[in-house]
Amino acid sequence: MADRIYNVLFLCTGNSARSILAESILRKDGASHFRAFSAGSDPKGRINPLALKVLDSFDYPTDGLRSKSWEEFAKPDAPTMDFVFTVCDNAAGETCPVWPGQPMTAHWGIEDPAAVEGSDVQKEAAFVTAFRYMKTRIGVFAALPLDSLDKIALGTKLREIGQSEGTTSPRTSAA
Known part of the structure; x- marks a missing residue:
């Protein structure tokens, strides 16, 4: 079981900032155990340039990233997800598609950096x-002994990760 690769989907409304950051972070930091994806309920169709700039500055992959609908992952030929995490509060409150395979889910809300107004420096600082915050959460997640936790214990751990520093409450921030 140690060689298993888990599929993880990060959801946000626009799939242009937080979910993109999460996909890239897990692609690099969890590459030996996870396959990362991201999507949105109402994708913007483009990635926020500051998300790409920050990922590049920390040497995280940006190749192949694109803003896309979560419907891609609800199709019969889509990869079966093991985990689905909402990273924005609006997506957490929406009715998600039915995911094949009954993945574990949790909400990991983080303030929307794209909603920050101010100088370019302030906007980049928000990203x-x-x-x-996302890197810390993904680090804790990737370190979990997934093959030795039962579903109840794993669900509890996933929710605890979502309550770590920087958390938001569902429906209190823009997507």
Whole structure:
């Protein structure tokens, strides 16, 4: 079981910032055990340039990233997800598609860096903050002994990760 690769989907409304950051972070930091994906309920169709800039600055992959609908992952030929995490509060409150395989789910809300107004420096700082919160959560997740936790214990751990520093509450922040 140690060689198993788990499929993980990060969801946000626009799939242009937080979910993109999460996909890239897990692609690099969890490459030996996870396959990362991201999608949105109402994708913007483009990735926020500051998300790409921050990922590049921390040497995280941006190749192949694109803003896409979560419907791609609800199709019969889509990869079966083991985990689905909402990273924005609006997506957490929406009715998600039925995911094949009954994946484990949790909400890992982080403030939307794309909603920050101010100088370019302030906007970029918001993306760096979101990156750091997401990287911390993904690090804790990737370190879990997934093959030795039962579903109840794993669900509890996933929810605890979502309550770590930087968390938001569902429906309190923009997507």
